[in-house]
Amino acid sequence: xxxxxIVQQLINGISIGSIYALIALGYTMVYxxxxxxxxxxxxVFFVGAYTGYFTAKAGLGLILSLIIAMAVCALLGVIxxxxxxxxxxxxxRIVILITAIGVSFLLxxxxxxxxxxxxxxxxxxxxxxxxxxxGDVTIDSIQLIVLVVTVVLMAVxxxxxxxxxxxxxxxxxxxxxxxxxxxxINVDTTxxxxxxxxxxxxxAAGVVFAIMYPSVDPLMGVIxxxxxxxxxxxxxxxxxxxxxxxxxxxxxxxTGVQSIPGMSLWRDGVAFAILILILIFKxxxxxxKNVREKV
Amino acid sequence: MLSxxxxxxxxxxxxxxxxxxxxxxxxxxxxxxxxxxxGKSTILKTISGLxxxxxxxxxxxxxxxxxxxxxxxxxxxxxxxxxGRRVFANMxxxxxxxxxxxxxxxxxxxxxxxxxxxVRFPRLRERSKQMAGTLSGGExxxxxxxxxxxxxxxxxxxxxxxxxxxxxxxxxxxxxVQEINKxxxxxxxxxxxxxxxLSIAHRAYVIETGKIVLAGAAQELASSxxxxxxxxxx
Ligand SMILES: Nc1ncnc2c1ncn2[C@@H]1O[C@H](COP(=O)(O)OP(=O)(O)O)[C@@H](O)[C@H]1O
Ligand SMILES: [Mg+2]
Numbered sequence: 001x002x003x004x005x006i007v008q009q010l011i012n013g014i015s016i017g018s019i020y021a022l023i024a025l026g027y028t029m030v031y032x033x034x035x036x037x038x039x040x041x042x043x044v045f046f047v048g049a050y051t052g053y054f055t056a057k058a059g060l061g062l063i064l065s066l067i068i069a070m071a072v073c074a075l076l077g078v079i080x081x082x083x084x085x086x087x088x089x090x091x092x093r094i095v096i097l098i099t100a101i102g103v104s105f106l107l108x109x110x111x112x113x114x115x116x117x118x119x120x121x122x123x124x125x126x127x128x129x130x131x132x133x134x135g136d137v138t139i140d141s142i143q144l145i146v147l148v149v150t151v152v153l154m155a156v157x158x159x160x161x162x163x164x165x166x167x168x169x170x171x172x173x174x175x176x177x178x179x180x181x182x183x184x185i186n187v188d189t190t191x192x193x194x195x196x197x198x199x200x201x202x203x204a205a206g207v208v209f210a211i212m213y214p215s216v217d218p219l220m221g222v223i224x225x226x227x228x229x230x231x232x233x234x235x236x237x238x239x240x241x242x243x244x245x246x247x248x249x250x251x252x253x254x255t256g257v258q259s260i261p262g263m264s265l266w267r268d269g270v271a272f273a274i275l276i277l278i279l280i281f282k283x284x285x286x287x288x289k290n291v292r293e294k295v
Numbered sequence: 296m297l298s299x300x301x302x303x304x305x306x307x308x309x310x311x312x313x314x315x316x317x318x319x320x321x322x323x324x325x326x327x328x329x330x331x332x333x334g335k336s337t338i339l340k341t342i343s344g345l346x347x348x349x350x351x352x353x354x355x356x357x358x359x360x361x362x363x364x365x366x367x368x369x370x371x372x373x374x375x376x377x378x379g380r381r382v383f384a385n386m387x388x389x390x391x392x393x394x395x396x397x398x399x400x401x402x403x404x405x406x407x408x409x410x411x412x413x414v415r416f417p418r419l420r421e422r423s424k425q426m427a428g429t430l431s432g433g434e435x436x437x438x439x440x441x442x443x444x445x446x447x448x449x450x451x452x453x454x455x456x457x458x459x460x461x462x463x464x465x466x467x468x469x470x471x472v473q474e475i476n477k478x479x480x481x482x483x484x485x486x487x488x489x490x491x492x493l494s495i496a497h498r499a500y501v502i503e504t505g506k507i508v509l510a511g512a513a514q515e516l517a518s519s520x521x522x523x524x525x526x527x528x529x
Contacts, residue, residue: 165397172383172394178345179381184369184398184446 004136009259010252015143015212017251018150022205023228024235024243025157026077026198032174032238033194035093039100040080042225043107044199048073048206049216050115056123062211065125066149069207070200077199078192086188111218122214146208153204154244157197161240166193174238223268227254230275236285245286250274296321296450296481297342302351302361304334304341311337313505314351319450324472324482326492326513328526329502335485336378338502339452342483343375344368356449370398374448378455378485380439384428388419391427391438395445404447412441415471433464440471450481457488469495489526493517501526 023045030038051069060068084103088096130140161167169190172180177187209224210216231250235242250271258267278285297319304312312334319325327335340346342353344365353361360368365375374395383391392412396405413420416437422430427438436456443451453472457465465488473495476482486492493499493513501509501522509516516522 168386168390168394169397171386175383175385176381179377179383180394181345181365182343182369182375182377182381183394183442184366185394186366 002136004134005259007137009255011137011139011143013252013255014248015146015251016255017231017248018146019205019209019212019224019247020228020231020250021244021247022150022153022201023224024231024247025240026202027229027232028235028237028240028243029170029194029198031232032240033170033191034085034089036085036096036100037229037237038080038198039097039225040084040103040107041198041202042221042228043104043111044073044076044080044221045202045206045209045225046111046216046218046221047076047107048203049210049220050111050206050218051203052207052210053120053122053216056125062125062145066204066207069203071203073203073206074196074200077195077202080199081192081195086191108218108222115218117218119215119217119220122210122216124214126211142208142212146212149204149208153201157201157240160197166190170194227271230271233285234274234278236288239285239287242285242287296323296356297483298352298354299338299342300352300354302341302348302353304337304346304348306337311505312341312348315502315505315507316351317500317507317510319481319483321449321481322476322479323498324476324484324496326484326486326496326499327502328486328489328492328499330526331487332504333502334505335502336454337505339375339377339454339483339485342368343373343452345375366398369446372447372449373452374443374446374450375452376439376443376454376456378458380432380435382427382430382435382438382442384426386427387424388427388430388438389423391442392419392445395442396447398446405445408445408447412444415444415474416441433460433468436460436464436468437471440468440475444475444480448480450483451475452483452485454485455487456484457486457491465491489522490517493522 023041026041027038030036048069051072052065055065055068080103084099085096088099126141126145128141130138132138161170169180169185170193172183172185173187173190181187227250228247231246232243234250235246254267254270257270258264299318300316301314302312303314315338327338329335337346341348344363344367348361351361352359355371355373360371383394392409399405418434419437419441422434427435430438440456456468456472460468469491472482472484484492484496493516496513499511499513499516500507
């Protein structure tokens with residue numbers, strides 16, 4: 001195994017890992033604020049992918065497709081929260097968790113009924129070209145797009161969470177909802193904003209994933225959704241930088257395992273092996289503290 | 296300034312406040328004293344909109360506020376500094392203070408108030424970039440009070456500011472409460488430390504199992520035998 005080969009696998013791993021990271025952010029932000037594992041999140045991803053599919057077919061370019069998919073998913077996320085989760089805000093956690101699974105099935109089956117179960121090829125909206133970095137190491141235009149989209153969205157997210165009023169409200173509500181109310185923060189609006197942002201990121205991930213693949217189908221969100229969930233747990237659920245690191249790490253490990261001769265079928269198993277290991281040895285994740293500080 | 300009339304508050308089946316009435320005039324320090332579990336925090340939470348009374352009315356500055364959400368009540372000029380401080384431990388001291396001014400848009404006024412909080416609590420200025428979770432208990436209490444002041448409240452609700460603090464710090468906190476009041480803020484102070492509370496308050500109400508059982512001028516209550524026996528340790 002040469003150095004070039006390893007670097008190549010690293011590039012491949014980081015690009016798929018970026019997609020996991022984008023999805024994982026939504027899991028972790030929603031968990032951070034209402035302590036819910038939003039199992040419908042992977043299906044928001046598929047809606048994003050389909051939105052991109054339709055806009056691409058309609059002749060819109062990459063940037064517009066991304067923006068529209070993000071907007072549609074943001075809206076979908078807000079609607080899901082408003083209709084399915086908000087009425088259960090004070091219910092037992094298991095009740096909302098089961099509701100989330102129900103919403104997931106609902107979206108998947110609505111997708112199958114209205115869009116068909118058949119996979120559709122994704123239209124070519126980017127010219128696929130491959131650039132040689134050195135020796136045998138290459139990066140293709142789609143991987144570049146994934147990286148650029150991820151970096152830009154991370155920078156925007158970082159800015160929103162740390163510099164804007166709504167971002168500060170989000171951090172306050174996720175730390176202590178009642179104290180946030182006493183500051184005059186509107187908790188409902190803040191939760192809606194969190195769903196909107198997390199879902200928009202999943203929408204963007206859906207589009208770039210579909211371009212990479214390149215096809216869409218209504219169940220396409222299931223496996224990436226589960227893996228992103230693993231990534232979020234790996235990084236420490238509720239912790240934003242954790243989701244990023246967890247996603248990248250999972251992508252790299254998975255690609256690494258796949259690239260070992262004879263191990264390629266283990267690719268999907270890796271994520272779940274990691275989940276089990278992390279739950280046994282460090283359930284709070286890589287970035288998680290063992291105790292939550294509270295006086 | 297504040298008039299609470301015959302409120303009843305429940306936690307599920309638990310009847311926590313049973314027809315509580317009292318009032319606060321502008322400029323006063325009024326204290327609510329009572330044993331642990333008497334319902335003091337419940338009263339504050341109901342006034343600030345975290346809990347809804349099942350019946351009864353609350354008027355603030357001449358307007359009914361019962362049934363309004365906390366956000367509305369903050370906007371009208373009331374700050375609630377909760378029991379246990381509840382600072383945002385994952386944010387810096389300065390970010391905590393900024394959150395206190397969440398509903399305000401007057402940048403200049405906010406900057407002025409931030410400065411006056413730092414003048415009142417110099418230790419907060421020294422630690423402005425530090426995470427709130429790393430502060431000592433006394434500093435966290437100061438931060439919680441500073442944060443409440445950042446809303447520029449007409450009425451400040453303080454829930455057990457002396458809880459868990461060393462005697463010297465307790466004295467300091469009470470002095471500051473008095474200063475805040477002198478600079479024009481009306482204060483409703485909840486305390487288990489009845490001695491201290493009565494020493495700085497104008498008037499006091501004694502609460503027992505969800506009912507107000509005694510009311511009067513703070514000095515009178517401080518010298519009444521009944522109070523001495525029940526709350527002042529003899
Ligand atoms: N969230 C709650 N759920 C149920 N009962 C509560 C809750 N909070 C307070 N109580 C009960 O209401 C009563 C008054 O509590 P509280 O107002 O916190 O008392 P205090 O502040 O005077 O110590 C107590 O009996 C307490 O057990
Ligand atoms: Mg209390």
